[in-house]
Amino acid sequence: MPSKDDVLILDELDRRILQQLQQDASLTNHELAARVHASPPTCLRRVKRLVDEKVIARQVAILSPEKVGASLTAIVEITLDHQATEKQLEFEALVAGESAVQQCYRVSPGPDFVLVILVADMAAYHALAHRLFATQSNVRNVRSFFSILRSKFETRVPVE
Template identity: 45%
Template sequence: MNALDRIDRNILMQLQQDSRLTNVQLAAQVGLSPPACLKRVKRLTEEGYISRQVALVAPHKLGPMLHMVVEVFMERDHKQLFQEFVKSIQATPEIKQCYQVTGEVDFVLIVMVRDMEAYEKLCDRLLYSNPNVRKFRTLISMKRDKFETAIELE
């Protein structure tokens, strides 16, 4: 992988803010010709700096949803059991993010569900049925004060 120069970082910052920019618009914003800009974006994608481009949907437009942070405490610290848990997490669409963490808690999950009934079904299916889950603690978000996806590149 090549080291990122100032222009590469600028391209990544611009695309993190709006990936719908045309190549011509992006080139103008970063001070390159369109062919040179396209070549850099292609290289950044091939090298894995750009993993995918997505649309961020406004959850409040889709009706009521519950956003939760769930702390999961495992019974045993065993690599294979953790991997099995992660595999089940990856197959669960209601879980938007999963972090294996250090300290008292083993995993932190970010969950989005329509209502408490849907969350209860998720718990039955995933947490209560997993023999290695000792306990979990659910924190329900009252409101989202900040949500960013961009990574600082300075």
């Protein structure tokens, strides 16, 4: 959990810049400056500061999964036999190396982890589940939910 010292104080211009970049990170500096009502040098300086301060963690392209053959989303609950910190870290390291695992959360109460997995089809999910769950002696329970419709997908972080 970040401490108050880790949180950067953002003013209104910072928030406008972040909102615009979360919508479209491909904007040129001049386009961004016009949209946030700032001069291009000010905008460039602010974006550099936000990157340097790690407020902007990275800029990526968001793909349409169905266009690249990744059309099955699974939300998976994992319960471990042993929940000692080193066992949780081992499991996190295992799933971190798997590109199909889009997100991994330690959660409480309930299961120990919730994963969001994106694969081509059920056969690919079965192979991944065997590799990540069935062969791991510390995985006690796996409960999988399969998406039949993605009605909302968002990557933006609220900065109001």
